[in-house]
Amino acid sequence: MSSDNKTLIVEGKLSDNERIKTESRHLRGTIAEDLKDDITGGFTADNFQLIRFHGMYQQDDRDIRAERTKQKLEPLHNVMLRARLPGGVITPDQWLSIDKFAEEHSLYGSIRLTTRQTFQFHGVLKPHIKLMHQTLNKVGIDSIATAGDVNRNVLCTSNPVESEVHQEAWEWAKKISEHLLPKTRAYAEIWLDGEKIETTDKEPILGDTYLPRKFKTTVVIPPQNDVDVHANDLNFVAIAESGKLIGFNVLVGGGLAMTHGDHSTFPRKADDFGFIPLSHVLQVAEAVVTTQRDWGNRVNRKNAKTKYTLERVGVETFKQEVERRAGIQFAESRAYTFTSRGDRFGWVEGIDGKFHLTVFIENGRILDFPGKTLKTGCREIAKVHKGDFRLTANQNLIIAGVPAEQKEQIEKLAIEHGLIQGAVSKQRLDSMACVSLPTCPLAMAEAERYLPGAVDEIESLLEKHNLSDESIIYRVTGCPNGCGRAMLAEVGLVGKGPGKYNLHLGGNREGTRIPRMYRENISHEEIMAILDDLIGLWAKDRQEYEGFGDFVIRTGVIKPVINSAKDFYE
Known part of the structure; x- marks a missing residue:
């Protein structure tokens, strides 16, 4: 199959992950x-790979790995579980259940709010994994499809x-x-003791070998870009008239991950395909996913995400295929503006x-500190709260739906x-980091543990230059996989090795420009x-607001990234 001499399907030996999915008996x-x-x-x-489709990653405590090796012990294997919470809404009763499990059955006792x-639960040992899933299921939560190629x-x-x-x-x-x-019924069978039944486990959308790579979707309400649309494969930008939602602009093909030293990988902004009414949302979502399912690169996983498919086949070709599969035509995009992307505290x-009430949780780590x-505070609030909690994509917590009479309490x-x-x-408030060491197996440098002290120093620099009331969107990620969304920051650090980072400059406050590497x-x-x-130059020569x-773009400190595929590495 081809169009305008562009190959739509990548030929070659499939990656081993494709074999794993094929032989998995639908993820069992x-x-x-x-x-x-x-x-x-x-x-x-x-x-080791298949449990990801069930929302878990196998990890170990890298701080003690060497010592355990000396003792001729295997690494302290455990799992991290990421729950499925569309839009991040959770009830007080659900909160109390996850708090109790974290306290009693995880190595660290914490609850981690993520980007x-x-x-996430971190540090759950094998004997407690099934209990973890069953505990969540009892309160209406699961971890289906929070990781893996879905x-x-x-x-x-x-x-x-x-x-x-x-x-x-x-x-x-x-x-x-x-x-x-x-x-597939694999999740219910394995973790919830669901009855094993004869089933063909048809996957009409994801396919029997699922997607070529992970796929991320957002719904965003301008003017807040708090979900960082350009970090995601598929985005629905809400368009409202007279306070009523009438439809969405659809943005496709964003993503931030890359591989050090491999210039075929790069961060990419999403393309705006156009406007759709509410009646078309599900078929368009399905059409984008199935097009990526069929055209995505299953030979080289480093080039398997939607952003690379668009670059390879062309944006217009991809868009036309989505229209054909969905049976719709995109209308011209409606006007919208992003003005900020932080949380309103x-x-x-x-x-x-x-x-x-939005409260700041540094690094999203909910634990009792001196x-x-x-953690105790969230628990005590959950015991009396009559509304719900909303987790933000910036690792913070909203205590939502509080009646006036309960506000003081x-x-x-x-x-x-x-x-x-x-x-x-x-x-x-404008700084963020991924988890990184000691638990993430991909981490090359510190991130969560590095961030607080680094922010202390940036605060001092701002004060030194009489900019204490200002801030810089500052993000740190321990490796180039993008979890901390450093590639949409004004200053983004990407871990390269112990104590070493690539420094990227030139993103903007709205999250619509990718920063370029300034020093490696x-x-x-x-x-x-x-x-x-x-910062000294910024204080001296910046324009109002x-x-x-x-500033670093206008003054030529660094060139803007216009087309990430073509000029990110120039």
């Missing part, structure tokens, strides 16, 4: 048998100021999530008269446990020296 593998093997704390052979607008947790703008539009958008996020889920009153008992608990803190700088493989001290000089990223 021998996971159930592996669970009974107490000789190892990990999963063996293909199951995928959900929570459509993952669907994000949705989380700040519910425009309550009616947000409610509708969230409902669409849930519908899209359900529509694109795998149909503090109290906000919704149009329904209820109040919503003088800041975040919630605020008192939040202050008592450090969820509301005296003075958190704007810079700290440099230390923290070198990074801070560079930022000291550049000009952000740091726009």
Whole structure:
């Protein structure tokens, strides 16, 4: 099959992941048998990959790996589970259940809020894995398709100021999530002791070998770009008229991951395909996914994501195929503007008269720290809260739907446990990192543990140059896979090795421009020296309201990335 001499299907020897999926019996593998093997704390052979489709990654504590090797012990294998929470909404009863499990059955006792607008358990040992899934199932939560080559947790703008539009958008996020889920019964059979039945396990959307690579979807409500649309394969930008949702602009082909030293990989912004009414949402979502399913690269996983398919076959060819499969025509895109992408902290009153409190959770790590008992505070609030919680894609927490008469009680608990803190700088609020070491097996450098001290130094630099009221969108990721979304930051650090990072500059506050690498493989001290000089120039020569990223582009410190595929590495 070809169009305009562009090959639509990549020929060649399939990657081994394709064999794993083909032989998995629709994601069952021998996971159930592996669970009974107490000789190892990990999963063996293909199951190491297959458990990802069930929402888990096998990890170990890399801080103690060498010591365990000396003791002739295998690494301390455990799993990280990522829950499926479309739009990040969770009830107080659900919160109490996950809090209890984390306290009693994880190595770290923490709940981690992630950039995928959900929570993660870290450090769950093999004997507790089945209990973890069954505990979540009892309160209506699962981890189906939050990892692996499938459509993952669907994000949705989380700040519910425009309550009616947000409610509708969230409902669409849930519908899209359900529509694109795998149909196999493997999850229920393995983890919930579901009855094994004769079934063909047809996968009409994902296909019997699922997608070529992971796939991410968002629903976003302008002017907030809090889900970072350009980090995702498929995005529905809400268009409202007179306070009512009428449809979406559809953006396709964003993604931030790359591989060090491989210039065939790069971050890419999503393309705007056009506007669709609400009645077309599910068929368009399905058409985009199935087109990527059929045309995506199953030979080279490094080039398997949707962004590379668009680059290879052409945006217009891909768009036309989506229209053909969905039986629709995209209309001209409706106008919209992104003005910010951070969370709005503090109290906000919704149009329904209820109040919503957004609290800052540094790195999304909910745990009791000295003088800041975040985990206990969330638990105590959950015991009395009459609304719900909303997790944000920026790792923060919204205590939502608080009636006026309960506002004082919630605020008192939040202050008592450090969820509301005296003075958190704007810079700290605009900084983010992935988990990285010690648990992520892909990590090359520190991120979560590095960020707080690095922010301290940037705060000092801003103060030194009389910019204490300003901030820079600053993000750190421990490897080039993009979880911390550093490739949409004004200053983005990408881990290269222990204590070394690639420094990227030139993104913008709205999240619509990719930064370019400014220096490669440099230390923290070198990074801070560079930022000291550049912040000094920014303080001296910036235009009114000009952000740091726009300043370094305007003044020629670095060239803007116009087309990431063609000029990202120039």
